[in-house]
Amino acid sequence: MSSSDNFFDNVYKIARLIPYGRVTSYGAIATYLGATRSARMVGWAMNNSHNQKEEVPAHRVVNRKGLLTGKHHFDGTNLMQQLLESEGIVVVDNQIQDFQKAFWNPSEELS
DNA sequence: ATTTTGACGACGT
DNA sequence: GACGTCGCCAAAA
Numbered sequence: 464m465s466s467s468d469n470f471f472d473n474v475y476k477i478a479r480l481i482p483y484g485r486v487t488s489y490g491a492i493a494t495y496l497g498a499t500r501s502a503r504m505v506g507w508a509m510n511n512s513h514n515q516k517e518e519v520p521a522h523r524v525v526n527r528k529g530l531l532t533g534k535h536h537f538d539g540t541n542l543m544q545q546l547l548e549s550e551g552i553v554v555v556d557n558q559i560q561d562f563q564k565a566f567w568n569p570s571e572e573l574s
Numbered sequence: 575a576t577t578t579t580g581a582c583g584a585c586g587t
Numbered sequence: 588g589a590c591g592t593c594g595c596c597a598a599a600a
Binding site: 488490499500510533 | 580581582583584
């Protein structure tokens with residue numbers, strides 16, 4: 464155990480709170496954690512999320528446009544999209560449809 | 575040890 | 588809205 468993982472752990476913690484069928488963005492999580500300009504670290508955390516014991520729904524985290532920029536980090540070619548579609552999210556050309564409606568903002572929806 | 579590379583996004587132009 | 592630059596900072600090269 465190391466204490467410097469706190470940020471990453473927090474990222475995973477928030478990610479697990481994303482409701483089924485909803486999505487959020489790297490930046491939204493970063494902002495919620497008080498690190499508005501560290502969205503990249505959230506992305507890096509996701510990359511590392513495989514090592515976590517508890518599963519992390521990384522497929523529910525996309526960039527601020529609702530684009531599936533991280534799909535290449537999942538097994539197969541389309542796993543991320545398939546996971547989202549299985550939750551009712553519609554994806555066309557890597558772009559989540561009705562993104563604003565599916566977007567879950569931890570800073571607002573979370574206390 | 576130094577440089578490059580990113581699952582990103584805010585800002586300025 | 589588009590485009591370039593900058594900040595962020597962990598890992599890999």
